[in-house]
Structures are given as C-alpha cells and as structure tokens.
Amino acid sequence: MTQADDEQGRDVLVLGADLAGRGPADLLIRDGSFADPADARPDADRVDAAGLVALPGLVDLHTHLREPGREDAETVETGTRAAARGGYTAVLAMANTNPVTDTAEAAEHLLGVASRVGSAQVVPVGAVSKGLEGEELAELGLMARSAARTRVFSDDGHCVADARLMRRALEYVRAFDGVVAQHAQDPRLAGRDACCAEGELSGRLGLPGWPAVAEAGIVARDVQLAELTRSRLHVCHVSTAETVDVLRWAKQRGVEVTAEVTPHHLLLTVDELTGYDPTFKVNPPLRSGEDVAALRDALSDGTIDAVGTDHAPHARHDKEHAFVDAAFGMLGLETALAVVVETMVRPGALGWGDVATRMSSVPAHIARLPGQGRPLRVGEPANLVLVDPERRSVVDRDASLSLSRNNPWHGRDLPDPMVATWWGGRRTFTRS
Numbered sequence: 001m002t003q004a005d006d007e008q009g010r011d012v013l014v015l016g017a018d019l020a021g022r023g024p025a026d027l028l029i030r031d032g033s034f035a036d037p038a039d040a041r042p043d044a045d046r047v048d049a050a051g052l053v054a055l056p057g058l059v060d061l062h063t064h065l066r067e068p069g070r071e072d073a074e075t076v077e078t079g080t081r082a083a084a085r086g087g088y089t090a091v092l093a094m095a096n097t098n099p100v101t102d103t104a105e106a107a108e109h110l111l112g113v114a115s116r117v118g119s120a121q122v123v124p125v126g127a128v129s130k131g132l133e134g135e136e137l138a139e140l141g142l143m144a145r146s147a148a149r150t151r152v153f154s155d156d157g158h159c160v161a162d163a164r165l166m167r168r169a170l171e172y173v174r175a176f177d178g179v180v181a182q183h184a185q186d187p188r189l190a191g192r193d194a195c196c197a198e199g200e201l202s203g204r205l206g207l208p209g210w211p212a213v214a215e216a217g218i219v220a221r222d223v224q225l226a227e228l229t230r231s232r233l234h235v236c237h238v239s240t241a242e243t244v245d246v247l248r249w250a251k252q253r254g255v256e257v258t259a260e261v262t263p264h265h266l267l268l269t270v271d272e273l274t275g276y277d278p279t280f281k282v283n284p285p286l287r288s289g290e291d292v293a294a295l296r297d298a299l300s301d302g303t304i305d306a307v308g309t310d311h312a313p314h315a316r317h318d319k320e321h322a323f324v325d326a327a328f329g330m331l332g333l334e335t336a337l338a339v340v341v342e343t344m345v346r347p348g349a350l351g352w353g354d355v356a357t358r359m360s361s362v363p364a365h366i367a368r369l370p371g372q373g374r375p376l377r378v379g380e381p382a383n384l385v386l387v388d389p390e391r392r393s394v395v396d397r398d399a400s401l402s403l404s405r406n407n408p409w410h411g412r413d414l415p416d417p418m419v420a421t422w423w424g425g426r427r428t429f430t431r432s
C-alpha cells in the first residue's frame with residue numbers, strides 16, 4: 001500500500017511549515033480541504049514540516065502533454081505525474097496535439113482521460129484557429145460552453161500572425177471572460193527554421209537567426225489590439241528585454257495584458273548552443289545574459305506576471321538530430337521550482353509569498369480556475385506543496401517521471417526543493 005492509499009479517509013496534520021513566508025503554522029487536511037488543526041483526530045497522520053515552506057499547489061499555464069497523438073513522448077498520465085513531482089496541482093494542456101484541441105469534443109475528451117489517470121488537474125487550452133492553421137477561428141464559443149469551460153485559447157507553437165484573426169479572437173473571447181495566449185513570433189521575421197537568437201553567435205555558429213523584434217513587434221501589435229477590443233491578452237514565454245519594455249508600456253496604459261516567462265529563459269543563455277546540443281533547441285530560443293537579467297527584473301517587479309514551464313517533451317528520435325533538424329522544446333515541470341529558487345529566491349529577488357503569487361495564484365487567476373491558487377486557509381481545497389529551501393542535488397534525466405529525456409538541466413547542481421504534493425487532499429508526490 002502506498003502512503004497515498006494509506007491516507008485515504010484519514011486526517012493529515014502538517015506541523016510547523018512556514019506558510020509561504022508568513023511564518024510557521026499547522027495545517028489539517030481533511031476530506032480534500034483544509035480544516036482547523038485544533039480539530040485533528042487523534043489518529044491523524046502527522047507530517048513534521050519544521051524548516052519546510054508550504055506553498056499552494058502550483059499552476060502551470062503552459063504544458064505540452066502530447067496526448068492524443070504523440071504518446072511516445074508523453075501521456076496525460078506521465079505528464080501529470082511529472083507535474084505533481086514539480087509541485088503542480090493544475091496544468092494547462094496546450095492545443096498542439098494530434099488531433100488539435102480545436103473543438104468542444106476534443107477538449108472534453110482530454111478532460112475524460114485526465115479524470116481517469118491524472119495526478120493533477122488538466123485544463124484544456126483551446127486552439128485559436130482551426131488546426132492551428134491561422135486561417136479560420138476554431139469553435140471558441142462551443143469550447144467555452146463545454147464541460148471543459150475553456151477560457152484560455154492559444155495556437156502555441158504557431159503565432160496568430162494575421163492581425164485580423166487576432167482581433168476577432170480577442171473580440172470573441174471577451175464574451176466569456178476568456179484570454180488569448182499568444183506565441184509571439186512574426187513568421188516573416190523568424191520562420192520555422194529560426195533556431196538561434198540572432199546576433200554575433202548565430203552568425204558564427206551558422207544557425208538561422210531569430211531576431212528579438214519578431215517577438216516584441218507582435219506583442220506591441222497585440223497590446224494595441226487588446227486595447228482596441230478591451231479584451232485580455234496573455235503573452236507566452238517572453239524571451240527578450242525588448243518585449244519587457246513593451247509590456248511595461250502596455251501596463252502603464254492600463255491594457256489587460258499578462259505575461260509568463262519560462263524557467264529556462266531565467267537561467268540559460270545562447271552560449272549553451274556552442275556545442276550544438278539539440279537539448280538546448282527551444283522556441284523561443286535561449287537569449288543573451290542581458291535578456292536573462294531583464295526577464296528576472298521583470299518577474300521580480302511584476303511586469304512579467306507568472307512562470308510558465310513550456311514543458312515540451314520529445315521522443316529521442318525527434319530530438320537526436322543535427323541541431324537544425326531537431327525538434328524544438330525541453331522538459332520543465334519537475335525542475336521549474338528548482339530554477340525559480342536558484343534564480344529568484346536565493347538572490348533575494350522574490351520571497352516565498354511572491355513565488356506563491358507568480359507560480360500559483362496569478363496563473364490560476366489568468367486561467368479563471370476556481371479551486372486552484374487559493375490561500376492555505378481553512379475551507380479551501382487542500383492543494384499544497386511542501387518545499388525544502390536548502391536541499392540541492394545534481395539533476396539526473398533518468399530519474400524523471402516524464403516519458404521523455406530532453407532535460408536541459410541534466411548533470412547540473414540545482415536546488416531540489418520538492419518534498420510532497422497534495423492535490424485536493426490526495427497525496428500525488430512524496431520524495432522517496
């Protein structure tokens with residue numbers, strides 16, 4: 001019997017964890033929610049959490065689960081197990097599966113699979129355009145009204161490049177308080193072969209360049225469209241200092257724009273590409289140290305609202321090619337918090353309360369997810385992560401719960417904070 005089975009129906013009393021930086025307190029988990037610790041039954045399971053930090057379950061705005069269509073790379077079952085190990089209790093599953101999530105039926109199918117095998121809540125993201133082709137709007141309204149209650153729409157992997165289609169999408173989602181999450185990449189400036197931040201190094205390495213303006217230009221346009229339509233825009237995986245400037249301007253104007261940054265863009269730079277290792281091939285590409293510094297500042301001051309992993313698992317036979325031919329993407333769910341601790345918490349740029357905001361409550365709010373991102377309070381759903389702020393280890397890609405091995409952190413000494421995760425009172429991960 002696993003520890004999780006063992007806990008079924010029993011009280012779990014978590015003792016002395018620091019509640020997201022607000023100081024130590026006890027938590028009682030009962031019947032899926034937090035209850036008053038003073039009411040704990042005498043046979044409660046006790047978890048000594050002294051020295052640990054308690055955070056609300058993390059919410060990832062940007063996960064690729066690959067099911068349906070590429071179950072050799074990831075499934076709902078393996079992807080959500082990886083999520084639980086990373087402290088996540090909800091993931092938004094991107095629409096670039098096969099078939100694409102561009103209908104109510106596809107979204108509901110994914111929900112059905114997740115209800116059987118998920119170790120975290122799976123929230124289908126709906127495609128903006130049919131087949132991600134950027135021509136015709138997908139069934140946005142039907143997806144919104146379906147059992148999936150879709151609120152986030154994205155052609156991620158592709159940019160909604162046509163300004164008219166983007167305008168229509170923004171106008172449409174406003175009716176149900178939805179949001180369009182844009183993969184900002186002007187295809188005329190950075191086509192599908194663009195795989196290296198454009199600059200001195202891309203020239204030296206002979207890799208097709210991906211200029212910063214291809215991102216910032218689309219974001220500037222979309223901010224204006226969001227202002228025109230009075231609708232909500234979310235910017236996926238911001239990678240450049242130029243885009244940060246545009247976001248600052250947009251927020252000063254009061255436009256409803258939010259943005260996310262990936263863990264890899266907070267730590268890795270284009271210099272990783274000098275060995276032509278396709279593990280580091282990702283879209284948008286790794287950028288300069290100046291960009292990394294600007295992204296950290298923006299996450300610290302709230303110009304960038306959230307961390308999104310862009311967990312992009314790929315089978316070996318899609319990744320192990322010459323750099324230009326390999327698939328774009330890297331794993332992220334299991335290591336996201338580790339990288340945020342390393343890049344933001346240790347240097348003092350974010351406190352634990354900020355981590356809870358940037359990785360849980362704000363993403364839950366952007367996706368309009370009730371029951372996620374809630375404070376650790378009596379009566380709230382027991383979505384909880386226990387974190388050891390001091391522990392470190394060397395990342396081993398073979399220890400991953402993901403089906404894929406394209407882990408850019410393999411062999412790197414990083415924080416190893418994950419102790420345990422509960423989703424709706426069910427224990428979904430325990431460090432062994």
Ligand SMILES: NC(=O)N[C@@H](CC(=O)O)C(=O)O
Pocket residue numbers: 064096156157158183281282283284310312313328329330
């Ligand atoms: N972010 C990535 O590098 N990859 C994404 C989609 C994409 O190409 O943007 C994927 O689905 O693999």
